[in-house]
Amino acid sequence: MAMVLVKGAIIQCSHGGQLQLTSGDSRLTVNDNGAVTFGMEAGLTFGSPSAPVPGMVSPCTSQVQGVFGPCVTSPATAGQATKLSVGNVPALLDSAQGTTVCATGAGTWSVSSAGQTKLDSA
Numbered sequence: 496m497a498m499v500l501v502k503g504a505i506i507q508c509s510h511g512g513q514l515q516l517t518s519g520d521s522r523l524t525v526n527d528n529g530a531v532t533f534g535m536e537a538g539l540t541f542g543s544p545s546a547p548v549p550g551m552v553s554p555c556t557s558q559v560q561g562v563f564g565p566c567v568t569s570p571a572t573a574g575q576a577t578k579l580s581v582g583n584v585p586a587l588l589d590s591a592q593g594t595t596v597c598a599t600g601a602g603t604w605s606v607s608s609a610g611q612t613k614l615d616s617a
Contacts, residue, residue, distance in 0.1 A: 496616065497588035497615060498615050499579065499587070499609065499614045499616050500519075500530065501526075501611045502516055503611075504609050505552060506606055507607045508602055509602040510555045510599075512541030512543075514539060514541050514550050514551055516531055516539075518535060519532075519535070520584075522581050525613050525614045526611060528611065530614075532580070532584040533575050533585045537568055539567065540568075541567075541595075542554055543555055543557075557598045564597050564598020568593060569594045569596065571587060572593045573590060573591060573593075574592060576616045586616060589608075590606070592606070
């Protein structure tokens with residue numbers, strides 16, 4: 496089974512950046528951390544060595560001509576729960592992934608850690 500993402504989950508970009516998710520929907524919680532639903536993952540910036548962001552675990556190294564241009568996430572293209580939703584919005588699973596936009600063009604993002612090990616879904 497796939498684990499449900501919650502606040503505190505970590506996503507990573509194809510350039511090595513890692514970002515801890517700082518929000519979740521409090522209508523469904525695991526260990527007091529709200530579930531991450533589809534759409535909450537969109538528009539997040541990984542941050543760079545010269546411009547850290549809240550939740551940054553490690554910086555995105557995407558750069559052009561020595562100028563950092565960290566990845567920004569697009570909505571998930573995979574990993575939405577089919578049987579679990581919060582307010583009619585699918586929860587995201589640890590199989591979630593999508594594309595990013597960055598200085599070098601396009602990249603990808605995926606889940607490094609769901610942020611919890613108690614709640615799974617199909």
